[in-house]
Amino acid sequence: MTDETKDAASEPESSNQEKRPDHWATGDEAMTGAQKSYLQTLCEEADVEFDETLSKAQASRWIDELQSRTGRGRDH
Template identity: 60%
Template sequence: MSDTTDGTIKDPEDWTTGEEPATGAQLSYLQTLAREAGREVPENLTKAQASELIDELQGQSGRLSGDA
């Protein structure tokens, strides 16, 4: 059973807190990933937007594949 079918991972758009401002931890991690990917972090991200950007930048930086 995958994580998305057993309910342990929700789409950020479905989060009840998704529209709240991104957390300090999210923003800190985003800064690291953005620097590695040569990107800028947009201002005023929501938690959901930050999560989606983290997923995107992790793919670009190679952190999930162990290449970084």
């Protein structure tokens, strides 16, 4: 397997390619404006309540969950 064919999940924990939200140095900070905007849209589409108090890490996990529910953000 070449380096190009490895996915982020196979990278060692020290890799900076993609970190889980739990490992973000700034994960406990307030969500970004972009996260807030996108999350509001996803919440409307999934008919769930939007929580504006989420941290960056919490918002990222919730975005992943709602993308799964709504089908948004999937590669076609």
